[in-house]
Amino acid sequence: MNLHPYHGKTIYFGTKHEKDRSLKEQFSAIGLNCEVVEIDTDSLGTFSGEVKRIGSVQETLRMKIKLVMDKMPSEDLFLASEGSFGPHPTLFFANSNQETLMFFDKTSNLEIVSSDITLETNLNEKTIKKNECYQKFLNEIKFPSHGLILQSDSLLIKGIDNPDYLKSTIEKIFKSADIESIKIFTDMRANFNPTRMKFIGSVGKILINKILTLCPGCSSPGFGIVKHLPGLPCRDCGFATNGILFYVLQCPKCGLQEKQKRSDDVFYSEPAECDMCNP
Ligand SMILES: [Zn+2]
Ligand SMILES: [Zn+2]
Structure with a gap:
């Protein structure tokens, strides 16, 4: 049997949030190494909205690939990932998570994309008032196995996954300032969101099947x-x-x-x- 043209090669994956955890093993199972290249993907937009995303998913992915290529100019296989969250396009009132992976082979100028959408997401937010109980909400969003973000006025704390820290921080905010409410929302970055991490893995499976399938022509x-x-x-x-x-x-x-x-x-x-x- 002929070996796949990419066998033994290394793919450079531009990510900041450990997304390689869901893909590394799958790639190595088909004889490909997956190496992480740290790129500042936040400059292209963040889920918590400090930086607004511009352009389509494909355009964002191409920009991410470009950032990795600039860092690894002598390499030729690259990977980038992009997720989005919000109401499902056809099933109204249901939140969804869409994930897209883009693989790029610089030598043959070849782009392979896989994308999928799921209703399995904990995407949610809640505004709490002083002394309001929010435990039910924490259970719903699977805290602390899934991280969250706190926001009030100019304050934004991301990646909270410790119940004691959450409680004391909320108490401190309400005590220290004349604040009416605090917004709690789910942290959708993959390293704080195992549900999303798992889904990226399944979109990776679709991508790998595409990479493995050679054109009959x-x-x-x-x-x-x-x-x-x-x-x-x-x-x-x-x-x-x-x-x-x-x-x-x-x-x-x-x-x-x-x-x-x-x-x-x-x-x-x-x-x-x-x-x-x-x-
Ligand atoms: Zn019929
Ligand atoms: Zn062809």
């Missing part, structure tokens, strides 16, 4: 799904629904496309999802 790595096509028939009436029927796979190098029928043994949509049976 030009043999470039990165052949993978770029589009879902609807049309899965309704179980009752056979009408074509919005359920996925085909995938479109594409090569990031030569652009070759292939249409594949879904292969996960799902042959029908439920009538509840059908515009004919359930208009």
Whole structure:
């Protein structure tokens, strides 16, 4: 069997929040080393809002890759990650976490991207008043295994994961100044958020599968799904629904496309999802 073109090589991952923890092992399982390069990703925007993010996810990822390339000018494989949080785009009122990973091969100018969205996130915030009990909220956001951020007036303390420190800090703030309320919110940086760290790992799995799949036309790595096509028939009436029927796979190098029928043994949509049976 031929070895993958990247076998034994090192990918330089630009991160500040230990995100390599969820990816290192997966890469080494396929014969790739993953080395962290510390870059100041906060200059491109922070979750707590001190620095506003500009540009699309893809643009931000390219900027991150550029920061790593500038630090490692003689290397050729790079990785960057970007997460976003907020209401789910189609399921209203539900918070979601979208993660995107971008791999870049400088020698062949090849970009491989994987992205996924999950409802599994503790994203939340609460404003508390003096003497208000906030324990229920702490349980909901999985504190202290998941970190949080305190904010009041000009004060912003990030990465709190110690219950005693949290309690005494809140007491101190209310005592020291004439402050009406303090805002507590979840710290979404991966090193303070195991739920997010785990999800980055699963998006890493999708990326690795893409890297491992070579284009049937030009043999470039990165052949993978770029589009879902609807049309899965309704179980009752056979009408074509919005359920996925085909995938479109594409090569990031030569652009070759292939249409594949879904292969996960799902042959029908439920009538509840059908515009004919359930208009
Ligand atoms: Zn190709
Ligand atoms: Zn139907």
